[in-house]
Amino acid sequence: MEGKRRNVLKGIFGATAAFFTAPIVYAVGRFISHIPDVKSGGSATLAASEVAPSKLIRVGEEPVVVIKEKDGDIRAFTATCTHLKCIVSYRPQTSDFFCKCHRGEYDTNGVNVPGTRPKRPLTELTVNKDGETLTISLTPLKPQNA
Amino acid sequence: MSQWFTSITHALHLEGVLAALKKKPVTHHRHTIWYYFGGLTLFFLIIQFVTGILLLFYYVPSAEGAHESVKRIMTEIPFGWLIRSMHSWGANIFIAFMIIHMFSTFFLRSYRHPRELMWITGVILMLLALGFGFTGYLLPWDETAFFATQIGAETPAEVPILGEFVALMIKGAKEVGGATLTRMFALHVGVFPLITLLVVLAHITMIMLFGVSTPKSAVVRGEEKYFSSYLPKELAVWLIGFAVFIVIAALYPWELGRAYDMANPTEPPDNVHPEWYFMFLFQTLRIMPEWMAFLGFGLFLVFWAVAPFLDRHAKNKVHTIVGIFILLVIAAMTVMAYSELEPVGETPGVLKVQGDSDVLNAIWFFAVMSLFTAFVILLWRKRNKRLQELENGGAGEQPKI
Numbered sequence: 233m234e235g236k237r238r239n240v241l242k243g244i245f246g247a248t249a250a251f252f253t254a255p256i257v258y259a260v261g262r263f264i265s266h267i268p269d270v271k272s273g274g275s276a277t278l279a280a281s282e283v284a285p286s287k288l289i290r291v292g293e294e295p296v297v298v299i300k301e302k303d304g305d306i307r308a309f310t311a312t313c314t315h316l317k318c319i320v321s322y323r324p325q326t327s328d329f330f331c332k333c334h335r336g337e338y339d340t341n342g343v344n345v346p347g348t349r350p351k352r353p354l355t356e357l358t359v360n361k362d363g364e365t366l367t368i369s370l371t372p373l374k375p376q377n378a
Numbered sequence: 379m380s381q382w383f384t385s386i387t388h389a390l391h392l393e394g395v396l397a398a399l400k401k402k403p404v405t406h407h408r409h410t411i412w413y414y415f416g417g418l419t420l421f422f423l424i425i426q427f428v429t430g431i432l433l434l435f436y437y438v439p440s441a442e443g444a445h446e447s448v449k450r451i452m453t454e455i456p457f458g459w460l461i462r463s464m465h466s467w468g469a470n471i472f473i474a475f476m477i478i479h480m481f482s483t484f485f486l487r488s489y490r491h492p493r494e495l496m497w498i499t500g501v502i503l504m505l506l507a508l509g510f511g512f513t514g515y516l517l518p519w520d521e522t523a524f525f526a527t528q529i530g531a532e533t534p535a536e537v538p539i540l541g542e543f544v545a546l547m548i549k550g551a552k553e554v555g556g557a558t559l560t561r562m563f564a565l566h567v568g569v570f571p572l573i574t575l576l577v578v579l580a581h582i583t584m585i586m587l588f589g590v591s592t593p594k595s596a597v598v599r600g601e602e603k604y605f606s607s608y609l610p611k612e613l614a615v616w617l618i619g620f621a622v623f624i625v626i627a628a629l630y631p632w633e634l635g636r637a638y639d640m641a642n643p644t645e646p647p648d649n650v651h652p653e654w655y656f657m658f659l660f661q662t663l664r665i666m667p668e669w670m671a672f673l674g675f676g677l678f679l680v681f682w683a684v685a686p687f688l689d690r691h692a693k694n695k696v697h698t699i700v701g702i703f704i705l706l707v708i709a710a711m712t713v714m715a716y717s718e719l720e721p722v723g724e725t726p727g728v729l730k731v732q733g734d735s736d737v738l739n740a741i742w743f744f745a746v747m748s749l750f751t752a753f754v755i756l757l758w759r760k761r762n763k764r765l766q767e768l769e770n771g772g773a774g775e776q777p778k779i
């Protein structure tokens with residue numbers, strides 16, 4: 233009888249404690265786990281002469297590498313490594329991309345080299361050329377790369 | 379004992395506790411030397427608290443202001459270069475002593491009953507120390523710090539189910555940026571110190587209650603009272619540690635890398651890598667998938683935390699073998715990580731400062747005086763001990779068991 237009463241009391245105590253702590257835990261949890269939205273999309277312009285032979289720029293929130301290939305073609309890729317988000321470097325000698333953080337590699341077309349850490353390719357972006365001015369937008373060039 | 383001290387202990391009802399503490403013995407055996415590392419770890423933790431609080435007077439926790447404020451601390455604020463250098467060097471030395479203390483406790487099996495809880499608080503402190511290291515690394519907001527944090531924060535994201543959420547919680551945003559910096563700052567100067575203080579208090583209270591553990595295998599050559607005999611030696615060791623530390627911090631002031639500019643992304647510096655105590659993890663992640671590395675680290679942590687409960691038999695050799703294995707893996711990974719770094723010249727844009735010769739001379743003098751004081755304390759203690767032995771009727775000549 234005595235034990236039963238104690239159990240009931242314990243239950244009431246526990247429920248009251250939960251009643252007061254749960255909302256606090258919820259509010260604190262929501263407070264610290266707020267992640268602001270990032271604006272997607274956007275574009276940036278630069279002069280073609282700045283790409284010699286590569287240039288890192290920021291388009292909206294995204295780091296982008298603009299490269300000039302040997303035949304003079306200008307292309308742009310997302311510069312964020314698909315492994316752990318370091319920034320990739322363009323290697324003009326081999327016309328490919330390299331990530332210093334874990335030696336990730338991507339070929340000329342931004343496709344990850346099997347056997348290195350990145351598992352997904354870089355995204356090639358749309359480049360519009362108007363005379364000397366390049367406009368890079370975050371629109372993927374090929375939908376399959378997105 | 380001074381009257382002040384007597385009245386304070388009386389007012390706080392601490393006489394009983396003090397009387398018990400005065401009787402606390404420290405045993406002598408061939409492993410006694412390892413006892414000093416716990417005290418040294420505590421001493422360097424205190425240095426971290428003091429220098430950290432001082433840096434807070436000038437540090438600006440924002441992506442726009444952080445690097446500039448650290449630069450200002452190093453170049454404009456009197457003794458700022460020294461205090462920052464002490465904080466950075468101190469962090470590394472603190473972690474080194476903590477690792478030595480932890481592994482010596484493990485190998486001497488000092489975690490056994492009744493000290494299981496003490497060991498667990500120690501494991502929590504190890505995690506907190508690593509947390510301090512990780513969160514503090516980003517605060518100067520230089521390129522290396524940025525990319526090391528980028529890698530560290532993104533790594534959990536590769537682990538299935540909760541990983542993505544954990545990575546977001548660390549970053550406080552979709553990408554590492556200003557929000558990450560303020561988050562790291564809040565953890566580094568608010569959350570972690572508070573928890574550390576509580577856990578350290580618990581850890582120290584337990585050592586006061588249980589005393590130091592004598593390894594089962596050790597041949598006890600004698601014992602001494604903690605307060606009258608061991609504490610002076612410990613103080614002397616702290617002074618020696620401080621003398622060496624202040625000279626290193628002054629002669630090799632910690633540098634500051636080039637600021638990370640959010641608006642103009644840059645490639646990571648060559649050989650981007652974390653601090654030495656994360657190198658084994660960095661290397662593990664280079665050579666195996668993230669989930670596997672995390673699984674390994676998780677298993678290690680679980681084993682580490684419950685070790686005292688698994689180790690019940692005096693003749694248990696398994697723990698020693700597992701401990702050596704863990705140590706070897708960590709050492710091998712660390713050596714591998716360093717050997718894979720490519721030789722690079724001077725990193726451009728690194729800010730180096732040097733104290734002027736007057737200050738350096740003063741620091742040398744201060745260090746020598748610390749060593750001298752340590753020496754005097756040791757001599758004084760030896761003399762007291764000798765006198766006590768003579769009073770006890772030449773007990774010094776009797777064999778001690």
Ligand code: FES
Pocket residue numbers: 313314315316317318331332333334335336349350
């Ligand atoms: S972040 Fe690029 S290879 Fe790991």
